[in-house]
Amino acid sequence: MPSEDRQRQGLEALASLARPGAASPRxxxxxxxxxxxxxxxxxxxxxxxxxxxxxxxAAQTMPPDEMVVICDNCTDxxxxxxxxxxxxxVMTSVDNTARKAGALNQALARLLxxxxxxxxxxxxxxxSQLSQDWIRSGVEALRHSRRIGGVCGTxxxxxxxxxxxxxxxxxxxxxxxxxxxxxxxxVLSGTGTMFRASVLREVARERGNRLPxxxxxxxxxxxxxxxxxxxxxxxxxxFRCIAPAGCTAETELMPSWRLLYxxxxxxxxxxxTSLRCYGMTHATWTNWARQVxxxxxxxxxxxxxxILGWSLAAHPGLNMPPWIAAMxxxxxxxxxxxxxxxxxxxxxxxxLLFPEWIYGMFDGLYLLQALKREFTGGTVSxxxxxxxxxxxxxGP
Numbered sequence: 001m002p003s004e005d006r007q008r009q010g011l012e013a014l015a016s017l018a019r020p021g022a023a024s025p026r027x028x029x030x031x032x033x034x035x036x037x038x039x040x041x042x043x044x045x046x047x048x049x050x051x052x053x054x055x056x057x058a059a060q061t062m063p064p065d066e067m068v069v070i071c072d073n074c075t076d077x078x079x080x081x082x083x084x085x086x087x088x089x090v091m092t093s094v095d096n097t098a099r100k101a102g103a104l105n106q107a108l109a110r111l112l113x114x115x116x117x118x119x120x121x122x123x124x125x126x127x128s129q130l131s132q133d134w135i136r137s138g139v140e141a142l143r144h145s146r147r148i149g150g151v152c153g154t155x156x157x158x159x160x161x162x163x164x165x166x167x168x169x170x171x172x173x174x175x176x177x178x179x180x181x182x183x184x185x186x187v188l189s190g191t192g193t194m195f196r197a198s199v200l201r202e203v204a205r206e207r208g209n210r211l212p213x214x215x216x217x218x219x220x221x222x223x224x225x226x227x228x229x230x231x232x233x234x235x236x237x238x239f240r241c242i243a244p245a246g247c248t249a250e251t252e253l254m255p256s257w258r259l260l261y262x263x264x265x266x267x268x269x270x271x272x273t274s275l276r277c278y279g280m281t282h283a284t285w286t287n288w289a290r291q292v293x294x295x296x297x298x299x300x301x302x303x304x305x306x307i308l309g310w311s312l313a314a315h316p317g318l319n320m321p322p323w324i325a326a327m328x329x330x331x332x333x334x335x336x337x338x339x340x341x342x343x344x345x346x347x348x349x350x351x352l353l354f355p356e357w358i359y360g361m362f363d364g365l366y367l368l369q370a371l372k373r374e375f376t377g378g379t380v381s382x383x384x385x386x387x388x389x390x391x392x393x394x395g396p
Contacts, residue, residue: 036115037194039121042125050085051084054082067089069090099224115197123192145240150193152185153246153248153249157169165254166342184242185242187228188234225270261365295371
């Protein structure tokens with residue numbers, strides 16, 4: 001980044017501290033600096049999406065200093081498309097069998113020795129596009145405190161057609177409403193997470209000691225949900241994980257129930273395995289509590305429908321106590337209001353009620369299967385979604 005831009009950013013930071021009500025640093029304590037921003041994008045057969053991802057980075061209000069794509073066991077034109085779309089460096093993984101975590105470990109092992117402690121590393125999926133102010137917002141958040149270990153953003157679904165894609169968009173819209181209310185996130189999203197280089201080095205040092213995994217690894221190569229696992233790692237080391245305002249991303253959606261089931265089963269299985277590896281600690285107890293809540297909530301949903309069905313069978317008709325009718329009406333209205341940002345189609349699905357009810361009951365398929373696999377020791381495969389509409393590679 002040109003020196004003039006760095007000077008302007010420094011002046012802006014000083015001005016923000018001088019504003020009335022702005023927090024001032026303690027005597028002898030300076031806010032952490034922010035160095036270069038390096039983007040690392042692991043990509044496995046992502047020729048269809050990597051171009052859009054790189055262009056979204058080039059269009060940032062604070063463009064990154066370097067964009068690095070690591071082609072992991074690719075059989076398509078990901079490398080060529082990446083170069084044409086503006087990647088500064090294209091790496092290739094070597095004999096990687098550890099999926100995304102393995103590709104990232106290889107890339108970070110090559111990159112981090114050349115980075116300063118306050119340089120920033122943005123790790124993002126190859127099928128996501130960041131909002132234009134994402135990097136600037138992330139940099140400003142990390143400048144606030146060294147106890148912030150990683151920042152990510154909320155994410156929304158891509159505009160793919162179909163009811164199942166709209167149901168996922170509704171889900172993501174509702175989830176994004178809750179993120180700003182949390183002081184510390186449950187998970188640093190793979191759509192985009194920014195770390196300070198010194199934090200990643202600390203994670204690697206503590207692997208095999210305070211953290212699960214092999215010494216020297218940045219991401220746990222045994223994890224199938226590396227984003228969730230590294231979130232637990234940062235919390236265990238005493239760092240906070242937040243989602244600053246201004247950081248949003250658009251991400252890939254699953255186009256079929258079968259693919260959605262496989263994705264969610266992997267997410268849930270990886271979550272339970274990571275929690276088992278870390279155990280119940282001060283850093284993880286809220287994550288454990290959240291999982292208990294998910295299973296209890298699903299059990300309550302099933303129980304409610306069983307009771308309702310039994311009641312209708314025993315006493316045909318729609319008679320119910322006024323307080324129950326009022327409670328159901330409030331829940332129904334809340335479901336409609338909270339999905340307004342998903343657009344007219346999203347609101348229509350909420351109004352129809354039954355599509356979202358079916359989608360909610362679908363949760364039980366992977367929740368229970370993941371729990372079974374955790375007790376029986378079963379494995380879950382990755383099932384990467386490969387797009388067919390790849391951008392053509394041209395030129396030499």
